[in-house]
Structures are given as structure tokens and as C-alpha cells.
Amino acid sequence: MSPSKFPGAYLPPYDMAGWTLPYQMGVKVRTADEPLKVKLEALEKVVPPAGKVDGAASFGYLISPKTNNSYIAMNRILSKGGEVLWAQESFTAAGKNYPAGTFIVPAAAAPRSLLDSAAKDLSIDIGATPLQVTAKTYRLKAPKTALYKSWVASMDEGWTRWMFDNYEVPYTTIHDAEVKAGDLGKNFDVIVIPSNDTESIVNGNKPGSVPPQYVGGITAAGIRNLREFVEGGGTLITLNWASLFALDKLGLPVKDALAGLQSRREWSDDSTEAQIAKFACPGSVLRMEFDPKHPIAYGMPDKGMGMFYESTAFDLLPGFGGKGPIPVAKYAASDVLASGYLTGEKYLENKVAAAEVPVGKGRVILLGFGVQNRAQPHATFKLLFNSLYYGAAARSGPGSF
Numbered sequence: 001m002s003p004s005k006f007p008g009a010y011l012p013p014y015d016m017a018g019w020t021l022p023y024q025m026g027v028k029v030r031t032a033d034e035p036l037k038v039k040l041e042a043l044e045k046v047v048p049p050a051g052k053v054d055g056a057a058s059f060g061y062l063i064s065p066k067t068n069n070s071y072i073a074m075n076r077i078l079s080k081g082g083e084v085l086w087a088q089e090s091f092t093a094a095g096k097n098y099p100a101g102t103f104i105v106p107a108a109a110a111p112r113s114l115l116d117s118a119a120k121d122l123s124i125d126i127g128a129t130p131l132q133v134t135a136k137t138y139r140l141k142a143p144k145t146a147l148y149k150s151w152v153a154s155m156d157e158g159w160t161r162w163m164f165d166n167y168e169v170p171y172t173t174i175h176d177a178e179v180k181a182g183d184l185g186k187n188f189d190v191i192v193i194p195s196n197d198t199e200s201i202v203n204g205n206k207p208g209s210v211p212p213q214y215v216g217g218i219t220a221a222g223i224r225n226l227r228e229f230v231e232g233g234g235t236l237i238t239l240n241w242a243s244l245f246a247l248d249k250l251g252l253p254v255k256d257a258l259a260g261l262q263s264r265r266e267w268s269d270d271s272t273e274a275q276i277a278k279f280a281c282p283g284s285v286l287r288m289e290f291d292p293k294h295p296i297a298y299g300m301p302d303k304g305m306g307m308f309y310e311s312t313a314f315d316l317l318p319g320f321g322g323k324g325p326i327p328v329a330k331y332a333a334s335d336v337l338a339s340g341y342l343t344g345e346k347y348l349e350n351k352v353a354a355a356e357v358p359v360g361k362g363r364v365i366l367l368g369f370g371v372q373n374r375a376q377p378h379a380t381f382k383l384l385f386n387s388l389y390y391g392a393a394a395r396s397g398p399g400s401f
Contacts, residue, residue: 016283018340026379051119057128065101065299069122083109101298143392156195179222190391195240231360235391284340287332313351329354
């Protein structure tokens with residue numbers, strides 16, 4: 001029996017459709033159309049160049065937010081009790097221009113040896129200035145971060161945990177019991193929910209499918225506690241698919257722009273009918289635009305790439321009392337696909353991909369695409385790191401010199 005053909009039907013691939021590493025890592029590559037005629041020498045070991053601290057720092061040190069390793073340096077300084085200020089605007093110091101999001105470490109707050117060591121070990125260049133910087137800043141502290149781990153296995157949680165471990169992000173793993181117990185703001189500034197579907201987060205494993213201690217999810221009690229946490233000043237970060245949980249259960253003034261459209265995540269495993277897809281994007285790299293003036297996107301370029309993997313897009317609605325959602329990233333207005341497969345591009349054009357949604361005294365940060373998918377897209381890691389810092393900085397208030 002020969003296979004039937006269904007014109008226009010969508011046949012999802014086994015895995016990703018696009019995985020172009022330079023796009024994911026923010027690396028510019030030029031294609032060589034003919035053999036290169038250059039003198040080459042084989043290297044037994046590739047050693048990154050050591051960074052350095054440049055200049056006298058009688059006032060302080062200046063660290064760019066554009067490099068991922070800068071966040072390791074910040075985590076080390078904060079873990080040792082050092083003081084860090086986070087510039088809310090661009091400024092000029094020692095004849096150089098620095099963007100919003102630049103980390104400022106007062107000279108009195110950390111020994112020079114700590115900065116020299118970080119620059120060398122992490123291959124980052126650190127600026128120094130003898131003159132006081134005049135810029136509005138946040139006062140940073142080490143975020144008290146909780147990483148939610150559902151008993152319904154989520155690879156995304158493992159990727160996030162790996163990333164936190166490798167970038168020296170302090171965190172505490174919490175499960176359903178801790179979320180249902182409540183009083184989350186007592187111990188945490190930020191709660192991160194990795195990519196998972198609403199049913200798995202709320203209801204979890206069914207009785208009889210696993211040992212009793214792994215049955216169930218956060219339940220309605222956990223939903224109430226998460227809302228209480230945010231309204232009291234906490235920051236909830238939802239990654240990729242988990243953003244739909246926040247839309248479904250927290251009553252945010254945000255709509256899923258892809259609701260009702262055919263996509264891989266809406267297909268059941270036992271479907272026997274071929275389906276025409278209005279929209280499909282199975283693991284592809286898309287063109288995006290970012291707002292580097294917003295704290296969540298500090299250090300990002302105006303235009304870049306993002307990994308769309310079981311992801312979504314948002315329509316933002318007016319909020320109550322003038323505190324509406326704030327877009328941070330959106331999909332390109334045209335030519336959205338960079339690598340992979342996309343049908344129904346019109347449903348993504350100019351749609352929001354990441355947003356801050358004020359709720360009470362706190363906020364929900366919707367990172368609706370795979371900013372850390374498989375711990376691979378280094379170009380968008382900082383969106384998550386910034387979200388952690390922003391959550392803690394919002395509680396600390398403005399900084400000063």
C-alpha cells in the first residue's frame with residue numbers, strides 16, 4: 001500500500017527544523033565560496049584571550065552587559081557581598097560611551113584583585129574610571145531565585161538548571177509542595193517556571209501513574225499563592241510554553257496570538273487525520289527586534305535572532321490603572337524566518353515575543369520563546385539573566401553613588 005498524499009497538510013519533523021548555530025550565538029559568519037589561500041597553523045589547544053581591567057579605577061569599574069560572561073563576574077561579586085549598580089541609561093566615562101545596562105562596581109565595594117581575576121578568567125575587558133558616573137541606576141543584589149520543578153518531567157527545567165549552574169546563578173529548586181504552602185515572598189525575589197503546559201503545572205501526574213508523592217501539581221492553591229507573590233512585589237518569569245500558564249491562570253491583560261491556529265503542540269499523538277496547518281513553526285530560528293532600553297533587554301542588539309520551539313506570541317491589551325503590559329521583544333515585521341520552517345508567517349509579524357506585565361507591586365515576565373532552549377542560543381541568555389536581576393533590583397529600589 002503506497003502512502004497517500006495530502007496537499008497542504010503539515011507533516012511535523014521529528015525534531016528541530018532549523019539549528020543554525022551562528023544565528024543562535026550571535027556570531028557573524030561569512031561564507032567562503034572557494035578554497036581559502038592563507039597560511040594556517042594547527043593549534044593543539046584553543047585558549048581564549050585573557051581579559052583585562054583598563055585604567056585607574058579610583059571611582060569604579062564598568063562592565064558591559066553585552067557579554068554573557070559579564071553575568072558570571074556579577075554573580076561572583078554579589079556572592080562576596082560586593083556592591084553593584086546597574087545603569088538605567090547610557091552615559092560617557094573616561095572618554096568612552098557605555099550603554100544602558102552597564103554594571104558599575106564602586107572601587108570601594110570590591111578589591112581590584114577580584115576584578116583582575118574575573119577579567120582574566122572570563123576573557124572580559126573591564127573599564128575603569130577615576131571620575132564619578134552621573135547616571136540613574138538600580139542597586140543590584142543577588143536575586144533570591146526559585147526554580148520550579150514539576151514532577152511532570154520538563155527538559156526545559158534541566159536546561160535552565162544547567163545554565164544556572166554554569167553561569168554561577170544561585171537558586172533554590174522548589175516543587176509543588178512549596179508552591180502550595182505559600183508565603184513565597186518571604187524567601188524569594190524571583191520565581192522561574194520553565195517551559196511546560198498548563199495541565200502539567202496545575203494538575204501534574206494522575207493518581208496511579210506514579211508513586212503517590214509525585215502525584216498532582218500546584219493546584220488552585222498554588223495559583224493563588226503565585227498571584228499573591230507577584231502582587232506583593234515578587235517577579236514571576238515564565239519560559240516559552242509556560243507563558244500560556246500565566247495567561248490562562250493569572251488573568252493577565254495579554255492574549256495568545258496563536259490561539260486556535262494549527263501548531264505542533266495542539267496535535268494529539270493518536271490523531272489519524274491529516275490536517276491543514278494555518279500556522280506551523282517546528283523548532284526554527286526567527287528574526288526578532290529588541291528594546292535594549294528596557295532592563296530585560298539590556299545588552300541586546302536592536303535586531304537579532306530567537307529560537308521558536310513550541311513557543312507563542314502575544315497580543316498586549318490595556319491594563320488597569322494605566323499599568324499595561326510593556327513589550328520587550330517582538331518578531332520581525334517581515335521576512336521572519338531565518339533558519340528552519342515557517343508557514344503562516346503573517347500570524348507572527350510584529351507580534352510580541354517577550355513582555356513585562358505589571359501586577360500589583362510586582363510583575364510577570366513573559367519570555368515566550370526559547371531564550372535558553374537546550375542551553376544553546378547564547379545570544380538570548382541575557383534576557384533571562386536580566387530578568388533575574390530586574391526582579392531583585394525592583395525590590396531594592398534605585399541606587400546612588
